[in-house]
Amino acid sequence: MSMEARREPFTPDPLLGALIGLCPVVAASDSLADGVILGLGAALSALVLGLSLPSLKSLMPARLRSPMAFALAAGLAALYGLAAEAYSPLLAKGLGIYLPLVAVNCLVLASLRRGLRPGEDSALGLAATVFLYFLVSVLVAGLREVLGAGRLTLPTPGLSPRSLLILESPPLRLLVAPAGGFMVLGCLAAAYRLVQRVRGRRLP
Amino acid sequence: MSADKSNKGIPAKKETLAENAVAAAFLGLLAVLVAAAGLLVGSGAEREERKALAELSGRRVAPLATAVGGQGFERVYGLEGKGARRYGAVALVGTPRGSALAAFVLAADGELEAARLLGEGTAGQPYSREGWFSEFLGRGAERAYPRTKAASRSPEALSGATESFAATADLLESLSAAVRRVAEKKE
């Protein structure tokens, strides 16, 4: 039996571990297509900010860095929303206020703060965090749609996105409502904690 | 002493001005970029909307649309042709659980004359059933759907008032009012 116990540093999953960026996942991601669009928006904004701000901040006046960085985040969110509208007008309109809200997503704001901090952080770490967020938000959205509506809506371009029928009679219709979103996240967060506990890790 | 102090103040002021100019230039560039992208996407969307309304109404769509702020629709178009003037809009119909895009043609008093489903956000929605919009045709002039508030509380109206029906009624009430405002301004 090993007498050694070592606390390994690890970065928790942003959605299930650190519980950031929950707003779009809980209510709006009730279909796979919505989950992909919102997850991608947050991930891309966070990645672009995290990678560009360390070099851009030297060009920004020190006292105006935060407001300018936030304006950049808002600009990215606006541009992404317009791109989504051009790609699939119906999906983008259906998402309503959630596309502009990418600007104030906690993941994006965390990336913004990280980019403005002095010293260099690992770009690989940022990319991994962002990719995990995207993956989990798509997984949650897909799960909610399959179990709640029995189908998967694919994020195809044009006016009517394609749908795949998976289950004739979905078992948990509540899952496509925001109430279901809260419950799915709660259960997945508990499962994540159980897995980390078995691996000997404790969440902060 | 006071001369030194005032001399140090001038470079600091110049520096602040320079910083503000850099920030303003950056924000201006960002705003121009977003506005340009918005106009580009908006013009594409307008083109598609005109095409759908021209096909539905069989009339020519007026060159300038009127911007109206409403839930689910942004523009009202004038439809020119024989007889009284008509108005059209493409609007997002739906509830948080599913939405669809539909084109509507209305008379100047807000009465709905034609409707066509253009696309569905998720499959299997009630709007795709044949004749689903027919319940609303001929309604909307001056009154809500159904015609009076008292009627909307009757069991027959409520039993048909599923969430999708209620959402569409709200949308068309708002659209009828917008068309009446636009028609009044034109006169």
Place this chain on the structure above:
Amino acid sequence: MSYLGIVLVSAFASNVLLAYGLGVCPAFRRDRESPLVSILALGLVNTLAAAALWILRVLVLEPLRLGSLDVLLFAVLVAPALKYLARAVASLESPLLRKIGSAADEAVVGCLVFGIALLSSRSGYLLPEAVLASASSCLGYWAALVLLEAVRERLELSDLPASFRGAPSVLASAGLMAMAFMGIDLTLVKNLVG
């Protein structure tokens, strides 16, 4: 819709926390201010943000067909102005106003304030209706938060499995509460008082 309808819809039928999922992250914070400070700070920031964004969007941007700029203008004009105002309030002598100011300063850049401002400015309301809707949304958020806090206190005393302790149980409870709020039917409210 009548003013009463707007209040009931914004506060309960379309509760911003339980129906829109806005402001979920701050709901997990333990170090919150007292209820009076929270409600006053949120109310101040939300109503001003909604009014400002409504004026910008409806009176300036939409007639120029530049509605897509509302996000950027919020970040560049509205948020800094609100932060400045919040800091001004936080620098006053009264301890209550100082707490309100600093709570408001923290709340400005977040999905709750921006989300409520967007909802109010894009719903086709007139300005007084938009301000009322944002104030009611904020009241509904605060009510949901108070209920959730009460549930959380009970959960802490319960014998939950280790993995469910803390945030997962609060999320699941929020789901059950959202289910209860779904019973306040939007269609019914609109037909009764709309």
